[in-house]
Each structure stands twice: as structure tokens, then as C-alpha cells.
Amino acid sequence: METVKALKKKHKNNSTIKISGAEAIIHCLLEEGVDLIYGYPGGAIMPVYDELYKFQDKLTHILARHEQGATHAAQGYARVSGKVGVAMATSGPGATNLVTGLADAQIDSTPIVCITGQVARHLLGSDAFQETDIVGISTPVTKWNYQITRASEIPKIMAKAFYIAKSGRPGPVLIDITKNAQFDELDFVYEKCTGVRSYKPYPKPDLKSIEAAAKLINDAKKPYIVWGQGIILGEAEAELKKLIEKAGIPAAWTIMGESAIPTDHPLNVGMVGMHGNYGPNVLTNECDVLVAIGMRFDDRVTGSLDTYAKQAKVVHFEIDPAEINKNVKAHVAVLGNAKQTLNLLLPMIKENDHATWKAEFDKKYQIEYDTVIKNDITPSKEGLTMGEVIEQINIASENKAVIVTDVGQHQMVACRYAKFKQSKSNITSGGLGTMGFALPAAIGAKMGAMDREVVAIIGDGGYQMTIQELGVIFQHNVPVKIVVLNNDHLGMVRQWQELFFESRYASTVMVNPDFVKIAEGYHIKSNRVSERAALKDAVEEMIASKDPYFLEVKVEKEDNVFPMIPSGASVSDIRLK
Amino acid sequence: MEKQWYTISVYSENNVGLLNRISGIFLKRHINIEGLNVSKSEIEGVSKFTIVVFTTEEWTRKIVGQIEKQVEVIKAYYHIDDETIYQESALFKIKSDLLFDERQIQNIIKESNSQIVTVARDFFVISKTGRRNEIDEMHDALEPYGIMQFVRSGRIAVSKAEMPITNLLQEFQNQ
Ligand SMILES: Cc1ncc(C[n+]2csc(CCOP(=O)(O)OP(=O)(O)O)c2C)c(N)n1
Numbered sequence: 001m002e003t004v005k006a007l008k009k010k011h012k013n014n015s016t017i018k019i020s021g022a023e024a025i026i027h028c029l030l031e032e033g034v035d036l037i038y039g040y041p042g043g044a045i046m047p048v049y050d051e052l053y054k055f056q057d058k059l060t061h062i063l064a065r066h067e068q069g070a071t072h073a074a075q076g077y078a079r080v081s082g083k084v085g086v087a088m089a090t091s092g093p094g095a096t097n098l099v100t101g102l103a104d105a106q107i108d109s110t111p112i113v114c115i116t117g118q119v120a121r122h123l124l125g126s127d128a129f130q131e132t133d134i135v136g137i138s139t140p141v142t143k144w145n146y147q148i149t150r151a152s153e154i155p156k157i158m159a160k161a162f163y164i165a166k167s168g169r170p171g172p173v174l175i176d177i178t179k180n181a182q183f184d185e186l187d188f189v190y191e192k193c194t195g196v197r198s199y200k201p202y203p204k205p206d207l208k209s210i211e212a213a214a215k216l217i218n219d220a221k222k223p224y225i226v227w228g229q230g231i232i233l234g235e236a237e238a239e240l241k242k243l244i245e246k247a248g249i250p251a252a253w254t255i256m257g258e259s260a261i262p263t264d265h266p267l268n269v270g271m272v273g274m275h276g277n278y279g280p281n282v283l284t285n286e287c288d289v290l291v292a293i294g295m296r297f298d299d300r301v302t303g304s305l306d307t308y309a310k311q312a313k314v315v316h317f318e319i320d321p322a323e324i325n326k327n328v329k330a331h332v333a334v335l336g337n338a339k340q341t342l343n344l345l346l347p348m349i350k351e352n353d354h355a356t357w358k359a360e361f362d363k364k365y366q367i368e369y370d371t372v373i374k375n376d377i378t379p380s381k382e383g384l385t386m387g388e389v390i391e392q393i394n395i396a397s398e399n400k401a402v403i404v405t406d407v408g409q410h411q412m413v414a415c416r417y418a419k420f421k422q423s424k425s426n427i428t429s430g431g432l433g434t435m436g437f438a439l440p441a442a443i444g445a446k447m448g449a450m451d452r453e454v455v456a457i458i459g460d461g462g463y464q465m466t467i468q469e470l471g472v473i474f475q476h477n478v479p480v481k482i483v484v485l486n487n488d489h490l491g492m493v494r495q496w497q498e499l500f501f502e503s504r505y506a507s508t509v510m511v512n513p514d515f516v517k518i519a520e521g522y523h524i525k526s527n528r529v530s531e532r533a534a535l536k537d538a539v540e541e542m543i544a545s546k547d548p549y550f551l552e553v554k555v556e557k558e559d560n561v562f563p564m565i566p567s568g569a570s571v572s573d574i575r576l577k
Numbered sequence: 578m579e580k581q582w583y584t585i586s587v588y589s590e591n592n593v594g595l596l597n598r599i600s601g602i603f604l605k606r607h608i609n610i611e612g613l614n615v616s617k618s619e620i621e622g623v624s625k626f627t628i629v630v631f632t633t634e635e636w637t638r639k640i641v642g643q644i645e646k647q648v649e650v651i652k653a654y655y656h657i658d659d660e661t662i663y664q665e666s667a668l669f670k671i672k673s674d675l676l677f678d679e680r681q682i683q684n685i686i687k688e689s690n691s692q693i694v695t696v697a698r699d700f701f702v703i704s705k706t707g708r709r710n711e712i713d714e715m716h717d718a719l720e721p722y723g724i725m726q727f728v729r730s731g732r733i734a735v736s737k738a739e740m741p742i743t744n745l746l747q748e749f750q751n752q
């Protein structure tokens with residue numbers, strides 16, 4: 001099919017060209033540079049699907065097996081590519097199935113645009129077949145949403161949707177479009193949105209606050225940086241690296257910020273949070289200046305707020321004014337996009353070297369290594385650990401893979417032990433903690449970076465929440481690698497039951513199907529490992545495969561993830577066992 | 578932190594669905610909206626929400642931050658009572674015979690600066706505009722005579738300090 005632009009060129013006339021609303025939707029997507037969308041059809045969105053059929057050569061549609069899968073795939077795609085992910089569904093149940101993905105994208109600031117069909121305008125509010133108030137339902141979990149009821153609104157609203165999804169602090173946008181608006185015709189003209197009167201995506205940086213931040217950093221004896229996803233979303237990786245190197249500041253990350261700086265960078269001291277590293281957690285309560293960049297002091301990161309970094313002056317670099325003083329009081333708040341503000345800060349920073357302070361982190365690392373890490377990565381007991389599997393994946397992929405994790409123990413272990421060289425390599429559901437995220441997100445991640453190795457690491461529980469997406473992998477031959485770390489339990493919940501509910505394992509034991517047979521049913525190459533001796537070769541074979549590959553690893557049934565900050569406890573009270 | 582009355586003023590684009598978004602912010606934080614009024618503002622095409630809450634300044638500040646984050650919100654402010662001029666209106670429906678038989682009611686109407694809006698065969702309606710406590714006082718005074726119906730509006734308020742929305746809009750336009 002020819003685009004409107006091409007048609008106009010051919011006919012060399014400037015008179016408007018009338019097209020249907022459904023066709024207009026496709027042109028809007030093409031104008032925004034979209035060439036791939038995920039979705040699931042149904043009655044109220046059929047006119048758009050009909051157009052998709054005609055435009056197959058320009059716009060690929062991947063049929064998910066469940067609308068939730070479509071949203072997570074769009075998220076995975078957005079997170080590795082830095083572009084906007086798109087998912088589409090029909091009205092009613094199709095639309096409600098998007099809600100989990102929207103909520104996940106909202107809390108993790110992932111730019112996606114979801115398009116849903118809706119009953120015709122004259123039926124709205126009549127409880128028509130498959131009518132649901134998706135705009136009402138999705139309001140708390142979208143950055144913005146809108147119901148289009150007239151074809152003429154389509155170009156403007158679609159342009160606004162993409163602009164809002166990707167600008168400022170990114171997030172999900174939902175556009176609901178009534179069936180009459182898909183059928184009716186409009187004069188199609190497209191103009192990209194460059195601003196919305198009431199919306200200020202990038203707060204203006206204020207030089208005074210940057211000077212105040214520089215002074216605190218320059219005067220600090222024990223400065224400490226904790227960065228989050230704001231670095232990745234703001235593409236400020238290079239600026240962050242310059243800052244930590246110039247001032248010699250140890251820097252730690254939240255799981256959403258992981259991979260922004262290579263794991264082996266000497267000043268990268270590890271992960272903060274509930275299952276983060278020992279030093280980065282404990283030393284939060286010993287630093288004199290805490291510089292938080294593009295992170296939002298989630299409760300999984302801070303533990304008890306009453307005891308969090310009370311001794312420190314807090315400098316908060318943040319794009320979203322509503323995050324300032326929300327959880328932790330900032331002595332200096334620097335508003336703005338991290339790339340811009342760090343660039344303004346850098347010339348004001350004095351060269352420094354905090355070797356003695358950095359050595360504190362090394363000492364703590366040694367303690368953690370001896371009590372935890374050694375046993376996780378090079379265990380001497382018989383059963384396989386999750387940590388050694390991750391380590392084998394690091395080795396086989398030369399630390400170059402995109403690691404997509406689900407939610408649970410394996411997620412924490414993967415975030416702790418996966419090694420990265422490149423930014424945008426750790427894709428996980430950080431804020432919502434959505435089981436079922438990883439398999440579809442890995443599909444999206446692979447499609448967003450076909451040249452990269454993508455390895456999904458999933459628990460036996462979460463795998464079965466979206467296992468149907470194996471169908472997409474098979475149908476489109478998406479060469480993702482899937483590793484299920486099978487402990488026959490809902491491991492993370494079981495760990496809590498063991499530690500805090502006197503080992504009453506209420507409904508956390510899982511009797512699982514034969515996962516290898518299931519993968520084979522989808523014609524996906526697969527293998528199962530239950531012994532250490534076979535692990536290395538199995539992982540190597542998986543990584544070497546050009547095709548999709550499923551690997552089940554039977555790991556120890558009742559291993560726990562440590563260190564751990566029990567919920568509500570202080571970061572200083574992190575337990576090593 | 579001490580709780581007190583706060584008036585939150587929200588200037589926004591006139592948009593379907595925004596009320597849902599804004600009320601959701603209060604819902605999430607479990608803060609009760611004590612008064613809500615939405616009307617057009619001094620600026621063409623810009624709506625103004627006046628929301629009254631009884632809570633701490635810290636919560637109010639956080640809520641206003643979340644409100645301002647909404648795409649269609651131009652600017653939100655919050656003020657304590659001393660910083661605003663505010664009013665509510667109320668209507669009282671009362672049996673007609675009382676108007677003639679009870680001198681005291683006539684006195685109440687006179688002293689409270691209220692107005693009779695309508696007199697019908699069976700009832701008459703008094704309207705009263707003022708601060709919440711003035712309306713409460715009037716309610717208490719009329720109560721013994723029997724109030725057939727009573728209704729009170731949300732608060733409307735203007736701030737003593739400037740809310741420079743026009744300049745802000747200008748700034749957006751120039752960006
Ligand atoms: C959709 C959803 N439901 C429930 C939970 C609560 N939850 C968090 S971790 C977890 C257990 C995960 O088990 P599994 O997927 O087997 O991974 P493991 O912890 O064993 O690595 C559960 C049930 C959740 N995060 N998401």
C-alpha cells in the first residue's frame with residue numbers, strides 16, 4: 001500500500017486525501033517511525049486490522065497469545081531500543097487484559113502507546129457488547145489516555161500520544177477509539193506534536209541548585225552516588241561515568257539503573273536494595289553526601305525511611321518534580337533531564353580521589369564474598385544454585401547479553417550476578433514486580449535489538465503466567481534463549497514463609513509439568529540440566545544456538561537469596577544469612 | 578505535623594476525564610475531599626478546580642505535586658484559610674407558614690444577611706452565602722423550626738496572593 005505522502009507526491013496535488021479513520025491510524029504509526037506492533041484482534045478493532053493486512057509490507061504485526069503478552073513485548077522492545085513500543089487490542093476483555101502491562105510501564109516509566117477499539121459512539125454508556133470503560137479503568141495506570149470518538153481527531157491525538165509517551169519522564173499512553181471513528185473518513189494531514197500547552201516534560205535546570213550540588217560534592221569526605229533508570233532514560237551514561245571518574249566517587253545502582261555503567265568499572269560498587277550488595281546498603285548510612293541520580297527512593301531501596309541516610313546531605317537529580325521530597329528529603333534538588341544537568345555540573349566538579357572511602361566498599365565486598373557470593377557462584381554443596389547458572393551465562397555470552405528477568409528469587413540473583421558491558425541490557429519489572437513479564441518482554445527485547453543475544457531468566461511460577469507466548473517465539477522464530485530456574489516452588493514467597501512465617505509453605509509448592517515437552521510441543525529446541533557437570537555445556541549450546549532455545553535448570557528447591565533487608569528494617573540491618 | 582484546612586486551586590485544560598485523574602490522586606492517598614468545585618476561570622478556555630481538604634501540609638504538598646504532573650494541568654497551588662478569600666453557598670427549604678408565624682425566623686434572615694429566593698404556597702427558600710461556620714450557625718438557628726431540605730455548595734476561593742497563570746501560559750506559548 002502507498003502512504004498518503006507517496007500518493008500526494010505521485011498526483012502532485014495538494015488537495016486533501018480522504019481516508020478512513022482506521023487507515024489514518026496506520027499512517028500515524030508510520031509517521032512516528034513505528035514498524036512493529038504487538039496485538040490481538042477482535043470486533044471493535046477490526047477495521048484497523050483490515051488496514052494492517054493491507055500495509056503488511058510497512059508495518060509488522062505480531063500476534064501475541066494474550067494481550068498482557070503484547071504489552072510486555074512492547075515494553076521489552078521499548079526498553080532495549082529506546083523507542084516507543086506499541087500494543088493494540090480490541091474493546092472489553094482485550095482492553096482490560098492490557099491493564100497489567102500499563103501499570104508495569106507506568107511505574108517503570110516505559111514509553112508505550114496502547115490502542116484499543118471501542119464500541120461505536122452512539123452505543124457508549126449503554127453496556128453494549130464488549131463495552132468497557134477502559135479510559136476510566138486505565139486512568140491511574142497511564143501517563144495520559146484519551147477516547148477518540150470522531151475520525152477527524154485521530155492525527156492530532158495520535159501525535160500527542162507519542163509525544164507524551166516518550167518525552168520527559170516517559171510512560172504509557174492509551175488511546176481508545178470508537179468503531180465509528182475507525183470507519184468514518186477524514187482529510188488526513190499529519191504533524192508531529194512538539195509541545196502541549198499545559199505539559200512541561202523537562203523542568204528547566206536551575207544553575208543555583210547545580211552550584212549548590214557541586215559544592216556539596218566537592219566538600220564531601222565520603223560522597224556516594226546511587227543512580228537509577230533516569231540515567232538510561234536520559235541517555236546520561238557517559239556523563240555519569242565522567243562524574244564518578246573525575247570526582248572518584250563510588251557509585252551503586254538500583255535494579256532499574258543496572259547496566260548503565262559496566263559491571264567491572266572500578267567505581268561501580270554494586271546494587272542497593274532489599275537483596276542488594278552489603279557495602280552499598282550499609283554504607284548508605286555512613287556516607288556524608290548521598291547523590292541520588294534519576295532514582296526515586298523506592299521502599300525496596302530505602303528500607304525504613306526513619307533510618308535511611310540520616311547522617312548524609314542528600315542531593316537529588318530528578319526529572320519529575322513530584323519525586324522531590326516524596327520519600328527522602330533532599331538538601332539540594334536538581335530538576336531536569338540527567339544528561340543536561342550532569343553536563344552543567346561536570347565543569348564545576350573538582351578532581352578527587354576518595355580511595356580510603358572506596359576501600360570501605362572493598363572491605364565490605366570481601367565480607368559479602370566470603371559469606372554469600374562464593375557459595376552462590378562456586379558452590380561446594382551438591383544442588384545447583386541460581387547464581388552459578390547466571391555465572392555460566394555471563395561466561396558463555398561474554399557479558400554481552402541482554403538479560404530479561406521475571407520476578408522472584410531468580411530475578412534478584414540475576415540482577416546480583418549478571419555482568420554487563422553495555423547500557424539497556426537489564427530488562428526487569430522493577431516497580432510493579434510483575435510475574436509473567438519476562439517471556440513476552442524477551443520477545444520484544446529481541447525484536448528491538450536483533451543483533452544482540454537475549455536471555456530470559458524465569459522462575460517456574462512466573463513462566464506459567466505467560467507460557468502461551470511460546471507460540472509467538474515459534475510462529476515468528478524469535479531467537480530468544482529461555483532459561484527456567486526450576487525450584488519447584490514459588491521461591492521468593494517460600495523464602496519469606498521460611499524466614500517470617502515459621503516455614504508454613506502455604507500454596508508455594510509447585511507440581512510442575514514437563515517443561516521440556518511443552519517447549520517441544522511448540523517446536524522449540526530444548527534441554528534440561530539437573531547436574532553441575534552438565535551445566536557449562538548446556539549453557540554453551542544454548543548460547544551458540546541460532547534458533548530459539550529453551551533450557552530448564554533444576555536448581556536447589558529451598559535456597560534463599562541473601563543478603564536481605566527484611567521489609568521495614570534499616571539498610572544497616574541487612575542480613576548476610 | 579498538624580492538620581488544617583487547605584484550599585487547592587488547580588488550573589487546567591478543560592478536558593473530559595481529568596476530574597477522574599485528579600480525584601484518583603486523593604483516593605490513592607486516602608485523603609477525603611471535603612469540598613470540590615469546578616468552574617471556568619478568569620482565563621478563556623481554562624478550568625479551575627477548587628478542592629478543600631483537611632490534612633497536613635506535607636500531604637498537601639505531595640498531592641499538589643502529583644496533580645501538577647498530570648498532562649492537562651497547567652498549575653496547582655495550595656493555601657491555608659488565612660491566605661484566601663472563600664465562600665460557600667447554601668439553600669434552606671422551610672415550611673411557608675413559619676415565615677409568617679415565627680418572628681424569630683425573620684430576625685434570623687435579617688441578621689444573617691441571607692436572602693429569600695422564593696416563596697411558594699407550602700415552602701420558602703432562603704439562600705445564604707458565607708464562610709462554612711456562618712452557614713453552620715444559620716443551620717443551627719433554623720434547625721429548631723424544621724428544615725425540609727438543606728444543601729451546601731463546594732467552596733469557591735480566590736487567593737490573596739497572585740496566581741500568575743496568564744504569565745505561565747504565555748511562557749508555555751513562547752517555549
Ligand atoms: C502476578 C504476580 N502474582 C504474584 C506475585 C507475588 N510473587 C512474587 S515472587 C513470587 C514467587 C515467584 O516464584 P517463581 O516464579 O517460581 O520464581 P522464584 O522465586 O522461585 O525464582 C510470587 C508469587 C507477583 N510478583 N506477581
